[in-house]
Amino acid sequence: MTDRSDTRASEHLQTQAAAAPVVEVENLQAHYGERQVLHDIGLTVSPGEIMVIMGGSGSGKSTLLRHLVGLTRPTAGRVELLGLDITRARAMEMMRLRRKLGVAFQGGALFSSMTVLENVMLPLQEHTQLDRKTMEIMARLKLEVVNLAEAEAMMPAELSGGMLKRAAVARAIVMDPALLFFDEPSAGLDPVVSSALDDLILKLRDAMNMTIVVVTHELESAFKIADRITVLDQGRILLVDDVAGVRRSENPRIQNLLNRRSEETEVDARSYLRRLTGEAPLAPVLHSEDSGVS
């Protein structure tokens, strides 16, 4: 499976390198209040590529995703999706673009008052003039793709974590989008379900020729599905490379991430005491390499 994926990845990289990028980000900056959380982010994603955005907690990857899908406007910089600059696009242009995008949220974000089938049908109801029967057939086809056909009449509250994520994927792909975003697809899932979801992502790329951007902190998953990986740390891009390149990187912060090591911080006894008594700010948190804290 890995060999096949590697071959696919290199094919994609070679054949799509010259094509216009599906995602193009330039000098993206974002702030929460006074605090800058993204610093001059720049990246491109080529057609048919799976780009994994990876980083630890607080690295800014979820914030970056919100900017990529147009949920948050950046302080500065440009985000272009399928040729449209979404930082300057008008509402109707965004509306048309949204029909070509799919987003699978971390918690599924299914509408709790609707059945699984109704959730998957919703984009069709809102954006097409199809009759109800046709929409039901199309929604069931997508549920088949994610192996969730038996759950169409269930309510979201009745689904397991893995089923929720698969239902969210079915809703995200029901309009056959050119570009698909995943937010932490493996988070909270057991290894078997997580691996099945990775296979599904690869299947979507291979069978439906989608361009896919995945935000995750799961190394195993990232290495399995990625054509290229963007490593984020403290709101900055450390590296953009293929899986082998990331593994080879000698950057200590990347090595820490790969080896699941937390940052070692030199703290003298006096400043540690000042933190405990509240005289100094608590961050950075004191960790030791062998503390098991990540």
Next chain:
Amino acid sequence: MLRFAEGIGRGVVRGVEEVGFAGALFAESLFWAFAGPARRQPVRLPAVFAQMMQIGIEALPIATVLAATIGMMLAIQSLYSLGLFGAESFATIGIALSVVREFAPLIIGILIAGRSGSALAARFSTMTINQEVDALRVIGISPVRFLVAPSLFAMMIMVPVLTMWANIVALTAAGLMVTASLEISLAAYHADVLAALSVNDLAHGLGKSVLFAAVVALVSAVNGALADGGAEGVGRRTTRAVVHSIAAIIMVDMIFAFVVTSG
């Protein structure tokens, strides 16, 4: 002292922002109601009807009980206070004007704030925290058209209907007390009521109830949209929505009465 002043300043700015946000939600709801069909994105009528059922029809029993109680209470107080001057026969006029111009819209407004406003705020808050609102936006569905507008329009239709119902129930319940106390017939009481009331009085009460409906829906929507912090955030926003709705209803009531009566 400086910190205290800063706190007040921040609170005022936040309040102005929220009022502005509510105004924007109202304007966008109207936009989708009129421009939505042409853009093939109408406000969904089934959603409006479902909300009308929840806000209006399902509230009928409690609205009836409250209206009857208020009507009887007003009759008892009016008969007692006017009886001190030997003017019980004027009680009907006072009851009719009080119920139609003030008590029915106010009680229904407060009932809707507690019952439907809290439900709306809790639902919107939960949807915001669970990223369902984000999901709507990335699908290309305006959350205002999909969520806010149906609730807003359903309230603006059903609150006046409930207020009209409360007028009838309260005046009838008051009539039972008045007819028993003054030993007049129910027909004579009704004739007195109709003689005391004008179309203006009815329009005054119903007009206010439309404003109260808009206030409750918008305050709930604003609080729901700004929710954060998990289950605790939902509870906090729901409480805040109810308290702010009731406070806003009372203030709007006073302003409306001042503007209309001084004009």
